[in-house]
Amino acid sequence: MKKHHMGEWIWYALEKIEEIDQLKADVDIPIEDWHKIINEKKGNYLEMDTSIIGKESLSGSLIYNRKIEERGDYELFYFYLFDKYLITLDYHDNSLHLNKRSDIIQSASNSISSVDGFMVILGNIMTDILYHIDTYEEKLDELIWDVKEKNSTKTLDKIYQSRHEILIWKNVMMPFLELKFAIEEAFGDDVTDGRDYKRVSKRIQRGLTLVDEYEKELNNLVHFEEVVSQHRGNEIMKTLTVFTALCTPIMALGALWGMNFKYMPELDWKFGYAISLALIVLTTVLIYAYLKTRGWMGDLLKAKKKNSFFQ
Incomplete structure (x- = not known):
């Protein structure tokens, strides 16, 4: 377990599930409940606790590395966010497939709260997703010209393959939007003033807007092929x-x-x-x-x- 002091808050970066028990001495959280979530949930999951004012929390799991070729080819990490603490568990390789962890720690150290620090992690994941979206944009542009230059049933198949791919990316990004709203719901409007919160919120919205627009383009291509046929x-x-x-x-x-x-x-x-x-x-x-x-x-x-x- 790695403990990072970020000024007014602390990030506990767990590498193994067994390290959860070491948290009992440092933080007051229902360890057993979170341990149960980790054992049972193997996909996107979100749980909120607002029963005690001043001790609101969010916990769950988030898919951060999705491959579009196979349904079960993905990785996820678990998180527990509350008060002045952020706990993450990535027991696959502890890399989050993002920048070097030292870079993430440096960015998170500039955050004013644990919520902003968590948004830094989400922002880095979104950056990786947007990289894949940019690659997808190149394929979509090529597909648009294929419809005119060498249209065939194979082209129609490519259109539907691309349609399926954009649905996957939309499915990957929707939990980020849910997390954004859940953070506002759990911790109130005060957290929305953070620099990282605002920045990553815009990044999430940008990604979803791109996906929506690409989806419209694909729907237009499908309609076009139907008219031609x-x-x-x-x-x-x-x-x-x-x-x-x-x-x-x-x-x-x-x-x-x-x-x-x-x-x-x-x-x-x-x-x-x-x-x-x-x-x-x-x-x-x-x-x-x-x-x-x-x-x-x-x-x-x-x-x-x-x-x-x-x-």
């Missing part, structure tokens, strides 16, 4: 309707040909079957070629002309 489908149905009408006389002739009238001069043709089969094959090939050149065979989202949406 609907237009292509309508074109196909219109042409098939006309094509069926044009083929009606031919089908009528075929029906008459199959009535087996007594006088049918073509019955004496030596290559009658060969000519009929060749005509059928030729007609089929011509129809297929026509549909292919119109772009109605295969992928409905792929345009025939480069950089064209509907042709």
